[in-house]
Amino acid sequence: MNENMNNTNEFALDMSDLVVEYRTEDGIVQAVNGLDLQIEHGSTLGLVGETGAGKTTAGLSILKLVPSPPGVIVRGSILLDGEDVLKKTEKEMEKIRGKRVSMIFQDPMTSLNPVMTVEDQIAEVIEIHNEGGGKPLEKAREMLEMVGIPGERGREYPHQFSGGMKQRVVIAMALACNPMLLIADEPTTALDVTIQAQVLEMMRKLKEVQNTSMLMITHDLGVVAETCDKVSVIYAGRVVEHGTLEDVFENTLHPYTEGLFNSLPNLDDRKAKLKPIKGLMPDPSNLPAGCVFCPRCNYACEICAEEKPKRLYRNATHYVECHLYNEKNILEGGVIGK
């Protein structure tokens, strides 16, 4: 059943040095600045960062859906199973979108067409890519059952569904053509916590069954811990720390990652105050010359303001971009206090 099993390339997605700018009249907004992301087949990468860090832009670039104008992909490459997306024509992209790569949008309330029945919308994807041959509607109902919605409800309209159910419909739509890569752009942000858990659990199971790789875009470290294999922490359009769940959660290296963890309530110590990261994301049209996190960093030193930090590896999977580390002390881990 599964064509995703016999892929020749190691990575479902291999994005390197991606630079995306929004060129507006007021100046150039540097949304993504040399982003590297790799996802192995069947695994899940969490892309974590604040609002405005360039997460969604990165996700949209994979489908070449960055609104243009003003968005411009300046350089870099995005390899989907070895094929460079950026070299594809619009026609070829239409064949990739929804079939090889599909996307789940943030808000299920608005990502369904209000005047089409739910099954028609799912069937549309199948029809476009002519998947399963013949009966798109039947397949659509099957997909609905798969996400736990009775098939006969397919004839209803989106406004007759609850938020959680709508998101499941969206997931059914995204998985209808058995894609190689699923981009989930904050899929649970608009849902309440109990429904969040359900939806995440369902996505995780479906992903395993279909052996789909997933890019989980989120700002919620809890979601990451629940669903991801690896994490990339992104700040101002650049990965500042990357590693497996264990690497990043247990051996946090970057001060920004530490800041994100400090912003979470601590279950063991209920009286502990939250320590939010001071300041705001830098203006993406006017980024600092040195380390982009420097103005907000508690550990900043002189070099931070002047020079961009280089990438340093703690082990084969775990790297960080921060001046606090050098070849020696990175192996010990944890220069920053916990």
Added chain:
Amino acid sequence: MITLNANTPARDTADITKKYKKKSQSAEVWHRLRRNKAAMLGLVVAILLILMAIFSSTLYDYETQVINQDIPNRLQPPSWEHPFGTDESGRDILARIVYGSRFSLSIGFSTVVFALIVGGTLGALAGYYGGMLDNILMRIMDIFLAIPGTLFAITLVAALGQNTINLIIALAISSVPGFARILRSSVLSVREVEYVEAARAIGATDARIIMQHVIPNSLAPVIVQSTLNVATVILTIAGLSFLGLGVRPPQPEWGALLSSGRQYLRDYGYITMFPGLAIMTTILALNLLGDGLRDALDPRLK
């Protein structure tokens, strides 16, 4: 195929399904429209008028009753024989009004259909693609919009010759910019919506996105505009006929009836009053229906 039941007991959903019958969008619009009494009145009147136009040849004989002059019976007041009286040539006014609905309504509707197709297409393209195309198309529309509709129709009919087809073309061209602008503006807001982006993300082509997702969601204001526009066009035709540029006498167009009766206005007011009432009723009915449709089509007002 696996089934994941994410904590939704099937029983619950079945109950819900029973309780709320599956409603299509149109069924719901109809349901909401039915609760609006004024709109229903408008709809009933509009349907009666359409039926009247269709069956006018069964009710009256065109040759003998509608255009045949009967001088001895001229200018008779309303009576059982002639409920609306007779005009200056002795023709039954009711028969002429009934027949006149054919001209007014058919010209009104065909004008709007024509304007809707042309204007809608241009507006949808301009709104969806934006940029240069939008600029060029909409500036052309602006040029047309700068010319008053009636004046434009007068000029065109005078230049092309006075017949029904030319009349329809003239009126349609002056209605096109209105439709183009309305569809463009609603397409502009719809194309930014997430489900359009989602459609793009599933690999839908532009044509499919426009036809399946953008236009159906932009139609509500256009439907309202169409209904209201039929009324406007009927009024303009009446105006043109009143000026002698519309439907040619002795064809019984409502505006022409008004025009021919105006010299008898002081002594035989009913000659102009009844066609005037016919125009007024039609326009009122269509406007009520249009307003009702606007409310019914807006799901946010539910």
